[in-house]
Amino acid sequence: MNVKQKETMKRGEFLRSLSLGTSTLMAIYCLGSVTSCSTGDMDPISSTPTTPTTPGSTTGLTGNATTSAGAINFTVDLTNATYAKLKTAGSFAIIGDLIVAYSTASAYVALSKVCTHEGTTVQYRSGENDIYCANHGSEFTLTGTVDKGPAVAALKAYKAVISADGNTLTVTA
Ligand code: FES
Known part of the structure; x- marks a missing residue:
């Protein structure tokens, strides 16, 4: 050789x-x-520098979105590609320990993502405009109350406030 x-x-x-x-x-x-x-700084295959993943402008998320790290208090940059879909009515995203949805009625809601039955991550259904758990079929309203079991306890609801320009969503306990 x-x-x-x-x-x-x-x-x-x-x-x-x-x-x-x-x-x-x-x-x-x-x-x-x-x-x-x-x-932490190099791609193992190409050995080229990678983009840092620290929270902030690169991720579109700032603040705390996990209940284990203290009170929920975060902002979502809806101009960031990761969360831009939340500008479309009928969409949702799982952010930390929460499910954040922009309902078909054009209202932002933020709820615990953890089904109160056995802990499965719930989803937003635009057709029904509700929160649904695919594991055993529990249904919740957009305020978190149980619409259909087997779950019996409500999902914890958080405050979700959209900025005047529609680009920043703030979620607090
Ligand atoms: S875990 Fe959600 S309905 Fe059972």
């Missing part, structure tokens, strides 16, 4: 050229991925 061939050889080709078994190759690949990920 000449020098030019070595320089253009990809990692997989190089490892195969060492005549290692499949399990050994997988271990090397996995170890390489874990090591690269733990450094």
